[in-house]
Structures are given as C-alpha cells and as structure tokens.
Amino acid sequence: MKNFSSIDALLLFLFLLICHACTPPSVEKENANTTDIEAKVDALLAQMSPEEKVGQLALRGRSSREKGALPESLLERVRRGQIGAFLNVMDTSHMRALQRVAVEEGPHGIPLLFARDVIHGFKTIFPIPLGQAASWNPELVETGSRVAALEASSVGIRWTFAPMLDLCQDSRWGRIAESPGEDPYLASQLASAYIRGFQGSDLRQPTTMAACAKHFLAYGAAIGGRDYNTAVLSEELLYNLYLPPFRTAVDQGVSTVMTSFNEVNGVPATGNQKILTDILRDQLGFDGFVVSDWNSLTEMIAHGFARDAKRAAELAARAGLDMEMTSQAYDDFLLDLIAEGLVPESQLDFYVRNILRTKFRLGLFERPYVPADHPGTFYAPDHLEAAKTAVVESSVLLKNEGLLPLAPGTKVFLTGPLAHQGREQLGTWTFDGEGDRTRTPHDALPEATFVEGLSYSRDRDRGQFAQVLAAARRADVIVFVGGEEAILSGEAHSRGKLRLPGIQEDLLSELIQLDKPIALVLMAGRPINVSDYLSDLDALLMMWHPGTMGGPALREMLYGEAEPSGRLPVSWPRAAGQLPYFYNHKSTGRPANPEKFVGIEDIPVGAWQSSLGNESHYLDLGYTPLFPFGYGLSYGEVQYGPLEVSDTVLVEGQSLELRVTLTNTGARSTTEVVQLYARDRFGRVTRPVRELKRFQKVTLPPGERQTLRFTVTMDDFKYYDSEGQYGVESGTIDLFVGSDCTRAEGRSIDIR
Numbered sequence: 181m182k183n184f185s186s187i188d189a190l191l192l193f194l195f196l197l198i199c200h201a202c203t204p205p206s207v208e209k210e211n212a213n214t215t216d217i218e219a220k221v222d223a224l225l226a227q228m229s230p231e232e233k234v235g236q237l238a239l240r241g242r243s244s245r246e247k248g249a250l251p252e253s254l255l256e257r258v259r260r261g262q263i264g265a266f267l268n269v270m271d272t273s274h275m276r277a278l279q280r281v282a283v284e285e286g287p288h289g290i291p292l293l294f295a296r297d298v299i300h301g302f303k304t305i306f307p308i309p310l311g312q313a314a315s316w317n318p319e320l321v322e323t324g325s326r327v328a329a330l331e332a333s334s335v336g337i338r339w340t341f342a343p344m345l346d347l348c349q350d351s352r353w354g355r356i357a358e359s360p361g362e363d364p365y366l367a368s369q370l371a372s373a374y375i376r377g378f379q380g381s382d383l384r385q386p387t388t389m390a391a392c393a394k395h396f397l398a399y400g401a402a403i404g405g406r407d408y409n410t411a412v413l414s415e416e417l418l419y420n421l422y423l424p425p426f427r428t429a430v431d432q433g434v435s436t437v438m439t440s441f442n443e444v445n446g447v448p449a450t451g452n453q454k455i456l457t458d459i460l461r462d463q464l465g466f467d468g469f470v471v472s473d474w475n476s477l478t479e480m481i482a483h484g485f486a487r488d489a490k491r492a493a494e495l496a497a498r499a500g501l502d503m504e505m506t507s508q509a510y511d512d513f514l515l516d517l518i519a520e521g522l523v524p525e526s527q528l529d530f531y532v533r534n535i536l537r538t539k540f541r542l543g544l545f546e547r548p549y550v551p552a553d554h555p556g557t558f559y560a561p562d563h564l565e566a567a568k569t570a571v572v573e574s575s576v577l578l579k580n581e582g583l584l585p586l587a588p589g590t591k592v593f594l595t596g597p598l599a600h601q602g603r604e605q606l607g608t609w610t611f612d613g614e615g616d617r618t619r620t621p622h623d624a625l626p627e628a629t630f631v632e633g634l635s636y637s638r639d640r641d642r643g644q645f646a647q648v649l650a651a652a653r654r655a656d657v658i659v660f661v662g663g664e665e666a667i668l669s670g671e672a673h674s675r676g677k678l679r680l681p682g683i684q685e686d687l688l689s690e691l692i693q694l695d696k697p698i699a700l701v702l703m704a705g706r707p708i709n710v711s712d713y714l715s716d717l718d719a720l721l722m723m724w725h726p727g728t729m730g731g732p733a734l735r736e737m738l739y740g741e742a743e744p745s746g747r748l749p750v751s752w753p754r755a756a757g758q759l760p761y762f763y764n765h766k767s768t769g770r771p772a773n774p775e776k777f778v779g780i781e782d783i784p785v786g787a788w789q790s791s792l793g794n795e796s797h798y799l800d801l802g803y804t805p806l807f808p809f810g811y812g813l814s815y816g817e818v819q820y821g822p823l824e825v826s827d828t829v830l831v832e833g834q835s836l837e838l839r840v841t842l843t844n845t846g847a848r849s850t851t852e853v854v855q856l857y858a859r860d861r862f863g864r865v866t867r868p869v870r871e872l873k874r875f876q877k878v879t880l881p882p883g884e885r886q887t888l889r890f891t892v893t894m895d896d897f898k899y900y901d902s903e904g905q906y907g908v909e910s911g912t913i914d915l916f917v918g919s920d921c922t923r924a925e926g927r928s929i930d931i932r
C-alpha cells in the first residue's frame with residue numbers, strides 16, 4: 181500500500197483549503213448548524229441522568245376523545261423528565277400546560293414533541309394517499325402536505341406520522357388506501373414531495389412538521405392482504421421494491437421512521453436489527469429517530485419472538501429502536517437491561533442523541549409553543565382550492581362512452597350512498613376532518629334531483645328504491661355515487677370481496693334496466709370489482725375518498741370545467757381472486773399467451789389435460805387486470821409520436837436523451853401523463869416485464885405539439901440481485917413510452 185508522505189499531507193491540506201473556499205455559503209451555514217446542534221446535544225446529554233435519558237424514549241398516547249383536566253400524575257411524570265413526546269393530545273390548553281411543565285419545571289428544559297396522524301390533511305382534507313398517488317403529480321402532493329402542516333402546526337402538532345410509503349400489490353389490504361400504490365419509482369417521487377411539504381425548507385419554522393416514513397419495512401407485503409400479517413421477502417424484492425421509497429425519504433431528510441407491525445422474514449420489524457440498523461442506519465445513513473408503532477414492541481410477545489416485555493425491550497434496544505410508542509417496556513426494563521450488560525449503555529445515549537437532535541432541528545428549544553402570529557388558518561380559501569384541484573387531478577376516468585362531460589342543461593338525477601355523506605367521503609385517518617364542513621356531490625349539484633336510495637354503503641333497506649326509480653325515469657342522466665364508507669378501508673379493514681358492499685349492486689342493476697345513460701362515481705379506499713356490470717355503464721369515474729372538496733370537484737368534472745386527470749397507481753383487478761396482482765411482475769417460463777388462452781367457458785367438454793395452453797393465467801379471470809397500472813382516460817385526444825433516442829448505446833458515466841412528441845388533436849385543452857417504462861431483457865436474476873422509469877404530467881392546449889425529454893443514465897437500470905449485488909450487466913433494454921404500462925411504443929438501447 182502506498183505510504184502517506186509529508187508531500188501528500190501538504191497536497192491534502194491545499195485541497196481541503198480549496199474545497200473550503202469553494203463551499204457555497206448555504207452549505208457552510210448548514211454545516212455550522214449541524215456542528216452547533218451536535219455540540220448542544222452532547223452538552224445536554226452529559227447532564228442527563230439515566231432515568232431522564234429513558235424518559236426521552238417514551239412516546240405516550242392520549243385518546244383523541246379524552247376530555248377533562250390533565251391528571252396531576254401525568255404532569256408529574258413530565259416534570260421528572262419521564263416522557264419525551266405525546267401523541268393525540270388535542271386540547272391546546274393541555275398541550276401548553278404539558279409543554280410549560282417540560283420546559284420550565286422539567287430537569288433540563290427539554291421540550292416535548294406533540295404528534296398526530298395528520299395523513300392527508302388536518303382540517304382541510306385532501307384525497308386519501310392512494311388518490312393523491314393517482315394524481316401522478318408530486319407538486320400537488322407537496323402542496324397538500326404543506327397545507328396539512330400549516331393547519332396542524334397551528335395547534336402545536338410538530339410531528340406527523342406520515343407519509344406511509346408501503347407499496348401494496350393487493351387491494352384487499354385495507355391500508356392500500358394510505359399507500360402510494362404498487363410502483364417503487366412513483367412512490368419515491370411522492371415520498372420526496374410529502375417530505376418537502378411537511379418539513380418545508382427550514383424545519384425550524386413553526387409552520388412545519390417532522391415527517392415520519394412508515395412503516396419500516398414491507399408492511400404492504402402482508403400475506404393475502406390481511407393486516408398485520410407476515411411478510412416474506414427475498415433480498416431482491418426487499419431492495420428493489422420495498423426499500424426505494426424509504427431510501428428516497430432518508431435522502432430527502434425525513435426526520436423520523438416508524439417500524440411496522442409485521443415480521444419480515446421471521447423477525448418482527450420492531451426487533452429487527454437487519455432492517456433497523458444494518459439497512460436504515462448503515463446503508464441508508466438515517467440520522468433521525470425510529471419510533472415503534474402502537475405497542476408493536478410488546479406485541480413481539482404475541483408474535484412468538486419475545487417471551488416477555490423485558491426480553492422485547494432488550495430485542496428492540498439491541499435492534500435499533502429509539503422511541504417506544506404507547507407500550508412501556510423501555511420505561512420498565514431498559515435500565516435493568518443496561519445494568520445486566522444485556523444492552524450497552526452507549527445504545528441508550530445513541531437513541532437519546534437521535535431524539536434530541538430532532539428536537540433541536542425542529543427549533544423546539546427556541547420556540548416550544550405555537551407563536552401568536554402563526555399563519556395557519558383552517559379551511560383557508562387557498563387550502564380549499566388546492567384540495568379541489570387535488571381531487572380533479574386524482575380522479576381517474578375509467579370508462580366514458582361519450583357521456584362526459586355533460587351538456588349544459590342536462591337533467592341530472594343524483595343518487596347513491598356516498599352522494600351526501602360528508603364524513604364518509606373524507607376517508608380513513610381523518611380524526612380532525614369535519615363532516616359538516618365537507619362539500620358533498622349533493623351540496624355541489626343543487627339543481628340535480630336527488631334521492632339517496634341507500635343511506636350508507638352497507639345499507640340493505642330497499643325502502644327508497646321505488647322513489648329512486650321514479651325520479652331516475654324523469655332524468656336525462658343518472659349519476660350514482662357509490663363505494664365504501666370510510667371505515668371499510670384503512671388499518672385492520674381488509675376485505676376479501678371487492679364488490680360494492682350492501683345492496684348497491686341491486687340498486688344499480690335496477691337503474692341500468694331503465695336504459696338511461698348512467699355514470700358510476702366511486703368513492704372508495706381501494707379498487708372495487710365492477711367487472712360484472714362495467715359494460716352496462718356509460719361512464720365510470722374513480723374519485724377514491726376525495727376529502728373536503730369532493731363535491732365541487734365532481735361538479736366541475738361532470739360539466740367539463742375541469743378534466744379528471746388521474747391515472748391508476750395500482751393495477752385494478754377483475755376480482756379479488758386475481759390478487760396479488762402487479763404490472764411489474766416477472767415473465768415466468770410460460771408467460772400467458774393471448775393466442776393460446778382458452779377461458780373456462782370455451783373449454784371443450786371432455787378436453788384432454790394437455791390439449792389446452794399451459795401458461796400462467798386463471799381460467800376464469802384471464803391474465804390481465806381489468807384496468808392496467810397507469811391507466812386513465814381524459815376528455816381530450818392526444819397523439820404520441822415515435823420514441824426517439826439520442827443514441828442506441830449507453831455506457832457508464834454518460835446519459836441518453838429520450839424524446840417523444842405529443843400532439844393535442846382534440847378541440848379542448850387536455851392533460852396527459854406520459855409514462856416511460858423499461859424492460860431489461862436478460863439479467864443475472866430475472867427482471868420484471870416492465871418497470872416505470874420516468875413520467876411527466878403535461879397539459880396541452882388544443883392543437884399544441886410538445887416534445888418531452890427524459891434523460892436516463894446507467895443508474896436507472898441498476899438493480900439488486902439475490903446476493904445483494906447492485907449493478908446492471910451489458911445487454912439490451914427495451915423502452916416504452918405511452919399512457920399506461922401496456923403501451924408498446926418502443927425502442928431498444930444497448931448497455932455496454
């Protein structure tokens with residue numbers, strides 16, 4: 181090995197001097213802040229007793245519904261420094277009282293951090309996260325989380341348990357509603373946007389919230405879509421699919437990470453050293469703090485991983501868990517575990533540092549209370565406007581046989597169990613949203629005749645059916661707003677059948693028999709199985725749970741003042757039996773073949789076993805979803821030119837430019853989501869049949885031609901194999917550009 185000489189040292193000194201001279205002032209300031217914070221953390225840590233250190237690791241919950249005075253015992257615990265953070269304290273006077281005790285009477289004046297699940301809005305509710313993912317518009321997602329941060333921080337909430345970054349390939353899972361969908365690239369773009377929005381450009385500002393990337397890791401891989409269930413993952417899936425959005429979140433500076441309830445390959449996430457330390461700290465370089473999910477630390481007993489709470493605390497402490505949510509095993513056992521040599525004391529210091537660092541970064545030491553001039557206003561006009569735009573951009577037009585937009589003067593009959601349910605259209609995780617401030621379709625369409633028909637999505641009372649049918653007969657068009665109540669998706673609300681609940685299909689089928697044009701508008705937390713009656717509908721519009729401004733947005737879309745411009749962030753299954761389904765699957769040795777496929781109805785009686793195509797498909801559901809990933813219609817017409825590439829060879833260190841020209845050939849302005857997919861033909865492990873690599877959402881005025889450019893480098897095609905090796909080998913990559921994952925405008929390039 182080469183020796184380090186004094187000449188080298190001199191050269192190094194000169195090099196560092198030049199680097200220092202070249203460092204931009206903003207980076208210098210950042211570095212100074214970082215050093216400053218680390219010095220303050222060290223100073224504080226040196227003064228803290230072991231009990232006070234353990235106190236910082238405690239996140240204590242209050243139920244949102246808890247009323248009445250704060251118990252003196254709780255205040256006393258804060259006074260002694262036994263609690264570091266709270267969730268769900270929603271009485272602002274309680275927050276102030278607790279914070280006052282912490283900073284004025286607590287041992288070192290360490291402020292508390294107040295947390296809440298502010299997932300897709302605080303008061304002004306935006307579409308559910310799966311809906312926001314359907315917007316394919318990171319800017320809009322950033323605005324939504326900015327609005328949420330402004331409103332929530334105005335009452336003192338400086339930590340939100342969002343964004344949820346769990347990819348999901350199974351719509352049975354109730355939490356698909358909170359997920360960014362099934363694609364790691366789209367999810368990563370959204371992860372950055374959420375974090376920029378929540379955390380802002382300067383986390384010290386009192387209008388920001390620390391974000392929490394959750395749930396680490398692979399919670400969305402729950403077997404069969406059953407919540408909390410086991411995740412079994414190869415290295416390849418873990419690194420290529422489930423990890424990328426978290427990697428992006430860490431790169432974007434996410435403050436905190438939450439562990440997931442599930443086990444990953446046999447080890448519950450909360451006690452999983454591989455994912456909490458080896459991956460999150462060592463590989464991703466995360467320097468914020470990790471919080472467990474609600475009681476997930478002590479649930480390691482039910483998992484059959486820890487024999488009791490003490491052992492659970494030991495496993496979590498050794499694995500890399502900084503803060504414990506609600507359960508109290510760290511409080512009860514951590515000091516004993518350290519005394520017994522089962523957990524190193526340095527580990528406790530490491531956790532306290534991570535938590536204090538985050539509190540300093542949030543500026544809580546300088547400004548522990550909400551300032552009097554905080555600009556956050558609930559339901560501010562620009563918040564409502566942004567929420568309405570978000571609904572329009574999230575809504576996916578799945579079918580339109582020339583029905584929409586409606587001509588002015590059309591006599592509309594509005595019906596269905598989601599047409600006037602303010603609370604329900606907000607969707608899951610909207611503790612602070614208010615049904616009576618929500619604008620429903622009925623509110624927004626006062627001129628439409630309205631009979632609700634069913635008063636909630638599972639309602640089985642046919643009492644209003646006759647009235648519905650009579651009113652429908654007198655109308656030009658029927659708009660049926662159906663779907664799922666908010667409670668039917670979200671945590672622990674998995675469903676095995678994906679059809680419309682209750683007797684909505686009965687009412688729909690009676691309406692269909694009237695032979696009037698009919699639009700089905702869905703408000704739901706997941707794709708719904710509409711396969712049996714899709715052909716009878718003239719239009720199908722998926723609004724997800726749209727939030728506060730669902731009604732006005734629907735009005736604008738119905739009348740063409742706005743164009744639904746969402747695209748599916750998940751494959752839409754034909755039926756639950758097809759799940760899990762995802763577009764970026766592998767080919768298999770026997771990929772489905774349209775020429776050989778014989779559906780169940782067409783199998784000749786007495787057919788010989790091997791006489792029919794032996795490929796990967798279902799006899800009764802085929803091999804494609806009802807609507808593919810990336811799909812969505814618009815009101816306009818856009819033509820794609822061929823995909824052009826600046827070179828057909830890509831080498832390390834260079835980039836290629838891909839170009840496609842779009843022309844709006846229709847008469848109205850229209851929005852298109854242009855999607856670029858790749859297929860690596862052969863790999864050292866098999867590669868997915870398609871992978872999203874880039875997208876752009878563009879609006880084209882009538883007659884406009886626009887050339888879109890995408891730059892790709894070798895890094896875009898690198899992947900992890902089963903040995904954890906990252907890279908790409910020489911070979912051919914097929915590139916496709918189009919309006920969903922099935923389009924085949926392709927070119928190939930060679931990697932050398």
Ligand code: NOJ
Pocket residue numbers: 297341394473474671
């Ligand atoms: C449990 C959920 O899994 C998590 O997402 C949420 O943030 C916590 N509870 C706190 O409410």
